[in-house]
Amino acid sequence: MTGHAKRLAAVLKRLEVAPEVSTRLEAVVRPLLKLLEEVTGLHSTYFTMIDEIGQVQTVIYARNTGRLIIPEGLTVPWQDTLCRRAVLEGRRYTQDVASCWGDSAAARELGLKTYLSEPIRLIDDALYGTLCGASDEAIPVTAEAQQYLTLFGQLISRYIESERLLNLLATENRTLAQHANTDPLTGIANRRALLHELGQRLDQSAQEDRLLHVAFIDLDGFKAINDRFGHDAGDRFLIEMANRLKAGCRADDLVARYGGDEFVVVRQAEADSAAALDAFKRYLEGLTAGEFHACDDLIDYPGASVGVIATSPRQHDTHTVLQLCDAAMYERKQARRMGR
Incomplete structure (x- = not known):
């Protein structure tokens, strides 16, 4: 192994034991500034960012061990x-x-004699910043040391690109997760999100020995709305209904579209009584009644059928809970048909 190769290996080994991997650019750049000082002999090493649109350059991180001081945060016209x-x-x-x-x-004011610079370019060749060294003395910098400067610049560039990619992937994952748990028509939680969140709330309620009130809402006569006003108006009606439920419920209530013309609302129970269940049911039925604007039509809707149950602290099966709610809803539907 040549002397140059040995020294390069030693530098890379130093990087391996530098601060632990971090998402902060600082954790990568500061060790490189120290290494750059060691291989070049320059007592001021610094990293800058360039805003070509704003036409300014800013010193982000700097290392000064001599008379020359390059201050962090210094911004100068590009x-x-x-x-x-x-x-x-x-x-x-x-x-x-x-x-x-x-x-x-600027050079005269600082008394610069030796200057070393490596542009930091990204994959698209955009100029991101520079990695620099400077001195107020005439200091020879070997070709080998200049190669290290180029290497360090490449390491920083690749790190920035990897961080950008990771941030992009994280953003895309959040977007996908949101889409996977959101009903595309109404924008509220979908069935998948309901099952997941209801399961978590059932577990938490069991741990705290508290009850949940779970309401199953069926929009009676929705098919007739579609047949009379058209499917666009029907979609608009569903959107307006979801908005009304969301606005009328508490901030910590879970409001979800179960599918088609069915919605579910989950609430932390304040009282374990038939009166509390009936009050919640009546409230939701009243909330779903009234005038709805659907495209160019005004729909006077009499309200939905709502079935409400109180969960047991030992209940963890979301499907059983929803089946019980569904059954309570059908009982209510039959009672409304009989005028009760």
Whole structure:
């Protein structure tokens, strides 16, 4: 193994034992700034971000161990930076800044003599920032050290890209999960979400020795609405019904579309009594009654049939709970048909 290869292996080994893997860019960049100082001999090493639209460059992380201080948070016009000139000219290194860019006011003010810069480009070749080293002394930087600078720049670029990909995947996963648990027509929880959330609430209620009130809502006469006003109006009616249920229920109630013209509402019980069950049922029946705007039509709806049960603290079977609710709803439907 050559001397260069041995040194590269040692540097990479140092990176392996650097701070644990983190989603923060800082945890990657700061160890590299220290390594860059060691391989170049420059006492100021720093990482910048470039806003080409706003035309500014900002020092994000910096390491200063000598007289020259490059402050973190420093923002300068992009047009006047040595980084921009280095990128345009393809000049990554000089130990005689004055002869190269003597007209730079910032360089003169800082007393820069040695300057080293590597552009950080992303996969689409967009310029993200720079990895730099500087000194107020003329310090020779070997070709080998410059290769490390390029390597470090590539490591940062790949890390940024991987973070962007992970963030994109996380966003997509959240979107997919939301779609998987949301009824596409009404925007409320769907059957899948209902079964999952109801199971969790049943377990929690058992642990706390509390009851749930679970209501099954069937929209009587919905087929007649579709037949008379059309399916677009029927869809609009379902959307308006879901909105009314959501707005009329408590913030911690679970409101879901079970399917077709059926909805379910789950509420933490405040009282274990027939009166409390009946009050909840009557409230929901009243909530579902009234005028609904469906496309260009106004539907005067008499209200849905609602069946409500109180769960037992030992009940964990969501399907059994829903079957009992469904049965209670059909009893209520028959009673309404008989005018009770």
